[in-house]
Amino acid sequence: MIDVYSAATPNGHKVHIMLEECDLPYRVHHVDIGAGDQFKPEFLAISPNNKIPAIVDDEGPDGESLSMFESGAILVYLASKVGHFLGDTDREKFNTLQWLMFQMGGVGPMLGQAHHFRIYAPEKIDYAINRYTNEAKRLYGVMDKRLSESEYLAGEQYTIADIATFPWLRSWKNQGIDWADYPHVKRWFDEIAARPAVQRGVAVLSSQHKPLTDDKARETLFGASQYARR
Incomplete structure (x- = not known):
């Protein structure tokens, strides 16, 4: 069984979608990031960067429990666990990883700043x-060119590169994008x-999602609280 510590955000939904695609059994634990749950010692024990999502797999690769943080790394781990969504050949795997890194280093951070x-x-x-x-539009342009030549981001197969990128594009209106x-x-x-x-994946924890309207949640996410050394 995999325990998922998460919230209804793009990075959280990456892992929710992947678990559903892989048909792996999992339990979800809501981390209320507006209330500061991400700073609690028990969460920091599995996610030292105080970010969601994180997982604990009680059937790790050596038969022992394994905890992981960073959504991209979790996707690679789950793809390796089930032998799917990463590519079949070395060439396909490296191509998938480069487009995954494109999401992790570009799409996520830049669209997050746009939001x-x-x-x-x-x-x-x-x-x-x-x-x-403008950077959001540039990144969409990179993807549009790629997808004019290829069915999916990494090629002709649906992979973790697509799973990682899709949740970030669900808020295209907020990014100033015209389809x-x-x-x-x-x-x-x-x-x-x-x-x-x-x-199914994007529905996970959606009922727990709260509009960011109160000052306490804003301070927790964007104020001094996030910068404290822990």
Whole structure:
């Protein structure tokens, strides 16, 4: 059994979707990041960077319990565990990993900044809004070109690169994106959104999701609390 410590965020949904795609048994534990659950010692024991998601697999690769943090690493681990969604040959695996790193190093951080400055920042800073909106559009353009040549991001197979990227594009409106400008991404997005396992995955913990409206939650996520050394 895999225990998942998570929330209904893009990074959380990556792992929820993957577990559903792999048909692995799991239990979900909600980490209320607005209330500061991510700073509790018991969570830091499995996720020292105080970020969701994290997992504990009581049937690790050596038969012993294994805990993991970082969503991309969790996806690689789960793909290796089930022998699927990573690619069959070495070439396919490395191609999958490069597009996974594209999501981890580009799509996630940059679209996250676009969300922050367009929606959550206490003051509207035109320079930051324009910088990250333009970077979001550039990244969508990279994906659109790739998907004009390939069925999926890493090639002709659906992989963890697609699973990692899809949840971040669900908030395309908040990123200042017009689907008309990225028809190949839209084709890919709609195809993935229709997958039953994806639909089940994005529903996980969705009832626990709260709009970020109160000052305490804003301070916990964006204020001094997150910078304390633990």
